[in-house]
Amino acid sequence: MKFAICQELFVDWDWERQCRFIAETGYTGIEVAPFTLGQEPLSLPADQRRQMRDVATDCGLEVVGLHWLLAKTEGLHLTTADAAVRKRTAEYLMGLADLCADLGGDVMVFGSPPQRNLEEGVDHEQAMAHAAEIFTACMPHFADRGVTLCMEPLTTKETDFCNTCADAARLIEMVDHPNIALHQDVKAMLGEETPIPELIDRFSALTRHFHVNDSNLLGPGMGETDYHPIFDALQRSGYDGWVSVEVFDYSPGAEEIARQSLGYMRRILDDVQA
Template sequence: MKSAVTICLVPEARQGPFVYHQGLADGCARAAKLGFHGVEIFPPAASAVKPAELKTLLRKHRLQVAAIGTGAGWLTKQWSLTSPDSAIRRKAIQFISQMIDLASQFSAPVIVGSMQGRVQPGIERSQALGWLADGLRKLSLRAAESRQVLLYEPLNRYETNLINRIDSAAEWLDEQSLEHVRVLADLFHTNIEQADVAAAIVRCGSRLGHLHFADSNRQAVGLGHTRMAPIIKALRKVGYEGYLSAEILPLPSSDQASEQTIQSYRKLVVRS
């Protein structure tokens, strides 16, 4: 399992759960200094990232792109895959597709989290889930063209009323035959929704594709009350070899949050 830390390029998300907010050059340098393997990037749009410049930074600091987030499409545009407005759904698919094309240049997956949307008043749940499945299918096939998967992130009940549990998400993806979609387990959300996070990870099995390494209070692992040892054991049981990516609040500061993260990663993963 590998370590990663988040870099946010979206001004509107400065209060969000991202560690670094001072640009790619700054974030990559800080991540490399602490020994992270990769960076997870949250851009305002695909066009905001210049591939050649990012490739230079990655080579310089010996980093990889762990994943690319798409939440800015919801945060700044309110676009989602389950909007009752078909024009908005098309815009959401186009926005995420452009992110997939960007990510393909770095052999990285793209995350669908907040852009999944929610069941709107007056819309049947089955209809919203149908729109979600349709969007994920189109996007995952695009990702598959570059031999990547699409990451679907179940959010907690306060952020969406679609699918909140990671094991439920894995089961639903199987039912929909979405073979190129994997589950992103965010430990902040799972702490709210799962009675036993480790058991839920085991039930996800090979559907698990990415993990947000966060404690119960959305701070760095070790600063909350999540029992991490059983979770790491479960990840090993299912053969997970992906990233533990710190999508966390930059508290007490960005540097302290990242230092706490890498210390927890080494204690739980490297030395155990």
């Protein structure tokens, strides 16, 4: 099991400082939110992409990939009835696949709840078809760049599209390509009726990436969720991908969140492996 952390937590830190601290804390991966790279992340020059990759490598980190793919963008949407917007969205995602690969990553997590919400007049079946169309158009380019797109189910508090692992699995089946997979997130799975260990077991063949957090929006070990059954289920399922900390409440401070989360995860992993 490999531990990473999502870097948007480190607000106003430069890239080198982020990488150095994350590595010194004990993580081996860093996951990037494109909006932290500027207003137009696709315009990031090739030499700057190489430099970021080299800095991470020099610190002993791997760039896991990207998440929050459409955050702080305009004119992009996954489930829209507007064919021109769907085309622009597919093109943007392919541009992000280039950015991801150039940074050294191979996973892109599609969350972005506002950019997937159902528009007026679009029902769920139409929305699924529109999303599948966009993802299908992207897949050849993703395959060329060695990047996997991971669909993230989110709770009904965040979005009205793709709220369960079963919803995401259906969309993945519609796209039917090796470069699309399932992303599981603890906070999101807490909103499902099925217990998290059962969801891990049931969808293990589809799962490519995993985020850890809690219902209080903080990191693992900072809320009420017991991670023993979660890590036990991941171990039993044979999951060998990244376990990446993603939080939404930054109030304890980036350093405290990073240290507490990793320390807790290491203790739980030791327990379930004993």
